[in-house]
Structures are given as structure tokens and as C-alpha cells.
Amino acid sequence: MKTIQTETLVCGGGCAGIAAALASARSGAQTLLIERAGFSGGIITTVGLPYFDGLIDKPSGRFVVKGIALELLQRLGVARDKANHIDDLRPDLITRYWGSVWIPNVEEFKILTDQLILDHRDRLSVLYHTVACDVEVRSQRVNAVIVANKDGLTRIEARQVIDCTGDGDIANWAGCPTISSTPLMPLTMHFRIGNVVPVEQTKPLAKQVLIDAHREGKLPQFYGPGLIFAFAKDEGYVHATRVPANATDAADFTRAEIQGRRDAWTIFNEWKSKVPGFENSYYIMSGPFIGVRDTRRIIGQHVLSLEDLQKTNRYDDAIATGCWFLDIHPPETSLDKPFTGSGFQPAPYDISYRTLIPQKISNLLVAGRCHSASTEASASSRVTATAMALGEAAGQAASLAIRAQTDVGLISGVKVREQLTTHNSGPFTEATSK
Numbered sequence: 001m002k003t004i005q006t007e008t009l010v011c012g013g014g015c016a017g018i019a020a021a022l023a024s025a026r027s028g029a030q031t032l033l034i035e036r037a038g039f040s041g042g043i044i045t046t047v048g049l050p051y052f053d054g055l056i057d058k059p060s061g062r063f064v065v066k067g068i069a070l071e072l073l074q075r076l077g078v079a080r081d082k083a084n085h086i087d088d089l090r091p092d093l094i095t096r097y098w099g100s101v102w103i104p105n106v107e108e109f110k111i112l113t114d115q116l117i118l119d120h121r122d123r124l125s126v127l128y129h130t131v132a133c134d135v136e137v138r139s140q141r142v143n144a145v146i147v148a149n150k151d152g153l154t155r156i157e158a159r160q161v162i163d164c165t166g167d168g169d170i171a172n173w174a175g176c177p178t179i180s181s182t183p184l185m186p187l188t189m190h191f192r193i194g195n196v197v198p199v200e201q202t203k204p205l206a207k208q209v210l211i212d213a214h215r216e217g218k219l220p221q222f223y224g225p226g227l228i229f230a231f232a233k234d235e236g237y238v239h240a241t242r243v244p245a246n247a248t249d250a251a252d253f254t255r256a257e258i259q260g261r262r263d264a265w266t267i268f269n270e271w272k273s274k275v276p277g278f279e280n281s282y283y284i285m286s287g288p289f290i291g292v293r294d295t296r297r298i299i300g301q302h303v304l305s306l307e308d309l310q311k312t313n314r315y316d317d318a319i320a321t322g323c324w325f326l327d328i329h330p331p332e333t334s335l336d337k338p339f340t341g342s343g344f345q346p347a348p349y350d351i352s353y354r355t356l357i358p359q360k361i362s363n364l365l366v367a368g369r370c371h372s373a374s375t376e377a378s379a380s381s382r383v384t385a386t387a388m389a390l391g392e393a394a395g396q397a398a399s400l401a402i403r404a405q406t407d408v409g410l411i412s413g414v415k416v417r418e419q420l421t422t423h424n425s426g427p428f429t430e431a432t433s434k
């Protein structure tokens with residue numbers, strides 16, 4: 001089998017992975033990013049989700065995440081230079097009620113991340129259409145990650161590995177303990193409908209039509225109405241499908257993809273034939289992947305807990321700040337509000353570096369939605385801007401460890417935090433909020 005060597009290997013080029021790869025390369029490490037899709041962006045480009053949630057503390061409007069997440073928004077023209085507050089964002093791309101901001105075009109995100117990778121080509125390379133599929137472990141280190149692509153199987157030897165697969169694939173194969181929520185949150189196939197002329201009754205009727213379709217057995221589960229006009233006034237962006245499944249089981253994941261696609265078409269056909277405003281509409285596209293919210297999370301050196309959020313526990317080794325509400329989607333039909341439970345809104349809370357460090361393996365970090373967090377806490381820390389902040393911290397940590405000739409699991413999170421602060425990133429404090 002062919003072998004490639006690098007200093008940092010980032011597996012998965014989604015929200016956490018693109019930030020990890022950029023941070024690692026920018027801070028001096030030879031970095032290789034691998035991604036199973038033909039582009040970076042994760043949920044943003046593989047599912048088509050435009051939201052950067054976790055950036056804005058809803059009550060105050062201040063940003064709790066800056067760094068690469070904010071840079072991406074600036075490069076897309078969504079945030080002003082030196083932006084610090086929701087008022088510094090494009091007013092047509094925010095919802096104050098949710099403390100939410102979105103990007104105008106998810107396709108543009110692909111070309112932006114391609115360009116950022118190319119801009120760092122002296123230290124950063126990428127292999128798209130490349131899936132991590134196994135690991136070699138030696139002396140409590142990941143000795144190599146095995147990837148599959150059109151070259152066949154390749155071993156990648158890296159001094160530090162960052163698992164940003166969303167599913168903790170690398171950590172799982174390396175034997176690190178993981179947990180999953182019971183029940184798992186459902187998967188959702190997002191899709192877009194063009195040439196909609198919304199009238200006052202469009203949304204309430206769209207909801208009623210879904211209720212009827214569910215009663216008639218045409219739609220197993222759904223969230224209703226799940227219809228937003230985020231990209232254009234005449235383009236419906238639909239997040240109404242809801243498919244219970246385990247996306248780390250290949251057969252179940254395949255079943256979910258098929259059900260998600262079928263449900264999306266059922267919703268479109270029902271609306272087109274029954275809801276005013278949809279008469280001349282057409283199905284633009286879905287995915288290309290069904291969206292996966294919830295699979296494995298590592299049980300790391302620290303498990304971010306609900307108490308961490310409720311008491312806003314402070315940690316010297318905090319490397320990021322979370323602020324999103326407890327956004328738990330039930331794997332069953334629900335109406336009007338997509339989440340279940342209290343929807344508790346935490347004040348900005350610290351996320352310790354140790355939530356990225358798995359047990360048993362010293363040269364591996366796990367960033368993004370599969371970092372170490374309880375079911376409740378991860379319902380907040382899983383969102384996109386928070387995942388980017390975790391990825392950025394992991395990338396900085398990898399490069400620090402390489403310079404210090406040690407492993408990411410053995411360095412101090414306090415040092416990682418200091419390093420992030422010098423890059424206008426890291427956890428939110430009164431000083432960084434200026």
C-alpha cells in the first residue's frame with residue numbers, strides 16, 4: 001500500500017475540519033485535509049445549510065466566536081470589517097429572534113474554501129473524494145490512517161491527527177471510548193423549491209397539508225411547516241423531512257438517504273398540488289447528502305456537561321465559547337417548533353480543550369459535533385460556528401504540539417488558549433469582545 005507522510009492530518013473537511021486545516025497550516029504545520037465529498041464545507045455544502053449558529057450571544061447580540069468563522073463571513077460579505085455585534089452583519093441575513101446569521105449562497109462556500117486551501121498551498125493540501133476507512137494504532141498513537149479513493153487504499157502517516165468526521169470515525173476505530181444519545185436526533189434531507197409565490201396562507205396551509213399527508217400514511221414523520229425563504233423571496237428552503245436512523249450503520253444510513261429523498265418529493269408534490277403559491281413551482285435540488293445531526297461523541301478528558309452550561313463554569317484551558325440554546329430535535333413528528341424540551345438558553349460558556357482529547361490515544365484530537373459533551377450539552381455545542389471554533393483550536397494545538405515535539409494530548413490547553421488569543425480567536429471574554 002502506498003504511504004503519504006504529513007505533520008497534521010485533518011479527516012473531514014466540514015465546519016470543524018476546514019477551520020482545523022487552515023489553523024494548522026497558518027501556524028506552520030505541513031497539513032493534509034481529506035474529505036469524502038468533492039468539496040469542503042460539511043453541512044453547509046453537503047446538505048445545503050446556510051446558518052452560522054453559535055456566533056452570536058442572543059441576549060446581547062455580541063459575537064462569542066471570532067477567528068476563522070468570522071473571517072469566512074467577512075470574505076462572503078456578510079460581516080463588516082472588525083465586526084463584533086449582530087448590528088455589524090448584513091441586516092437581510094440575520095434573525096434577531098434566534099440570534100442567527102446565514103450566508104446568501106452555499107455554492108459560493110465551496111469556491112471560497114477551495115480558494116483558501118489554494119492560498120495556503122505551500123503548507124496545506126487537500127484530497128477530495130477520499131474517505132478515511134481504518135487506522136493503525138501503535139504505542140497509544142495513531143500510526144497511520146488508511147484512506148480509500150481513486151488511487152485505491154493509501155496509508156497516511158501523520159504526527160498529529162484531527163478527527164473532524166462528525167461521527168468520531170477515527171477515534172472509534174482507534175479504540176477511544178465513545179457514547180451516543182438515546183434516542184438519536186433524526187436525519188433531515190434539506191431541499192429547495194423554485195418559483196414559489198408565497199401568499200399569507202402559504203405557510204399555514206403547507207403545515208396542514210403535511211398533517212394530512214402524515215395521517216394518510218404518505219409521510220412517516222415530519223417537522224411542519226419547515227419552510228423558509230432564506231435564499232430568495234420566491235425560493236422555498238425546506239427542512240421538513242425527519243428520518244430516524246443511525247448514520248454510523250451503513251445499511252441504515254442508506255435506508256435513511258432513500259427515505260429522506262422520497263419524503264422530500266412527497267412534500268413537494270403535495271404542496272405543488274394543494275398549496276396556493278406553489279402552482280408553478282419546481283424542485284431545484286436536495287442535499288447532495290442527507291443531514292446527520294447526531295451519532296457518536298468521544299468520552300474525552302473532560303465531558304462538557306449541562307451543569308457547565310447552566311453554571312457557566314470557567315476553565316483556564318477554555319479554547320472556545322458556546323452560546324446556542326439546547327436544540328434537541330425529536331425523531332418523531334412535531335409542529336411549529338423544531339426542538340423538544342426546555343430549549344434552555346445558556347449564557348456564553350467555556351469549552352475546555354480537554355473536550356477535544358480522547359482517552360487512550362495521545363496524538364489525536366476530535367473536533368466538531370463529536371467532541372466530548374453530554375447529550376444535553378452537545379445539543380448546544382454541535383452548531384456550525386461553535387464547531388468551527390473547536391476545529392480552529394484543534395488546528396492550532398496540532399501545530400503547537402509539532403513545534404514542541406510532543407503530542408496534542410500532552411500539551412497544555414492554557415497554551416493553546418494563549419496561542420488562539422494572539423490570532424483574535426479563542427474563548428469569549430470582555431477583553432476579546434472589543
Ligand SMILES: Cc1cc2nc3c(=O)[nH]c(=O)nc-3n(C[C@H](O)[C@H](O)[C@H](O)COP(=O)(O)OP(=O)(O)OC[C@H]3O[C@@H](n4cnc5c(N)ncnc54)[C@H](O)[C@@H]3O)c2cc1C
Pocket residue numbers: 011012013014015016017034035036037040041042043044046047049051052053054130131132133164165166167169187188189291292293367368369370382383384385387
Ligand atoms: C439537518 C441539519 C440541520 C442543522 N441545522 C443547523 C442550523 O440551523 N444551524 C447550525 O448552526 N447547525 C445546524 N446543524 C448542526 C451542524 O450543522 C453540525 O452539527 C455541524 O455541521 C458540525 O460540524 P462538523 O464539522 O462536526 O460536521 P460536518 O459539518 O458535518 O462535517 C463533517 C465532514 O466530515 C466528512 N466525513 C465524514 N466521515 C468521513 C470519513 N470517514 N472520511 C472523510 N470525510 C468524512 C463529511 O463529508 C463532512 O464534510 C444542523 C445539522 C443537521 C444535520
